Amino acid sequence: MSHSRIPEATVARLPVYLRALNSLLDAKISSCSSEELAASAGVNSAKLRKDLSYLGSYGTRGVGYDVEYLRYQISREIGLTQDWPVVIVGIGNLGHALANYSGFTSRGFRTVALLDADSNRHGELVAGLKIRGFNELSAIVHEHGVAIGVIATPAAAAQSVCDRMIEAGIRSVLNFAPTVLSVPDGVDVRKVDLSSELQILAYHEQRKAGLAAAEGTEESA
Amino acid sequence: MSHSRIPEATVARLPVYLRALNSLLDAKISSCSSEELAASAGVNSAKLRKDLSYLGSYGTRGVGYDVEYLRYQISREIGLTQDWPVVIVGIGNLGHALANYSGFTSRGFRTVALLDADSNRHGELVAGLKIRGFNELSAIVHEHGVAIGVIATPAAAAQSVCDRMIEAGIRSVLNFAPTVLSVPDGVDVRKVDLSSELQILAYHEQRKAGLAAAEGTEESA
DNA sequence: CTCAGTTTGTTCCCGCGTTCACAAACTCTT
């Protein structure tokens, strides 16, 4: 069986494998073992093999994987053999950075429009695109067949922007605003939460410091 | 038992609860049930209660939670009652955005330095801070007691920057560069991977499209 | 004081994900 259903945890790692394979290709390496690829991707080799086995049997026992072939198969599985048009809403500091971020525009994704509520900024050029009004969203989505929307607005505006996106036909949302978005079934939301990440680090850091301080105390009583 | 050990999945949700509580406080709501708070945080109420139970018994049966009190307890558990100095390395588009991002500087975190390898940019003011040279890292870390570093450099420089951070005494790293970082034991790394998130969305989007197309076909044979 | 109503804290069970360990399959030498 090939691609009947891939576990979510595996899907989340496929982009990492893909990146590792691209690095190997850049280094002119045409073949590799699961051990090498796993090291390059920062995971256990057994996990890597199991992940790849969900896609199919693309390796050769006793030999390893053909880098170019495997790269193509993962790309195809993720859906990067086609081009995904993307709209970014909210061109503040973060939206500006995203529009210019190369990893965002290259490799299967193409930013087709930048939208902002602030009409003073309309027409301004960012990353080769003119900032347009939010009311053009629906037309742009239909014209380019946009399925993925990126929200980089302040938290207060995020839910409303999200609703309008879904209304316009977008079914996948990447949310950078620090808010929980509620969406109907069939719509995917992924969030990138910068301050949460910092807080999680702080928790562990505090715990490390606490343990270090308790090192001398050991047992009480 | 209070804070002996909190599951990782719970730790990752605490910042979300904290944000929800802050919203409630802004709305002058001083008390809430697990059901309400869970809805506000976008999780199951049973999960919320179990998460909070790892911190201690801060609610009152038959009544609910005191918003202000619970907010303080979570803040304390995460470690936000103290101030965490942070350095950001790599002041390109993304680093610039991070330096200006309010969620980054407020709420327990304080950006104390912006570093960049490009000496042409040294002295430039970003978010009220002068961009400084990367060789000042160690001095800054010692002066301010920095424990958390943010990497917003290109992928090629990330590992080297990470190594120097750890050498300077940093033990928690937030990595925005699209690379796997290898670090010694005792150092925490969290990554924010923008293009991976997009690719995961693309995978699900493609799958939705595939299912919709197969809707007419149904069974083969 | 007692009883009905409410909401938390916790126990139990199930399913997913990770890892180990090994069989299957390939290459290469002799």
Added chain:
DNA sequence: AAGAGTTTGTGAACGCGGGAACAAACTGAG
């Protein structure tokens, strides 16, 4: 051609996290 050496793909065991369901504990009315 046969056997030794590799490396993949997978079956099985294990542990963690999620959710339902319930007991414990509090409020308030009579």
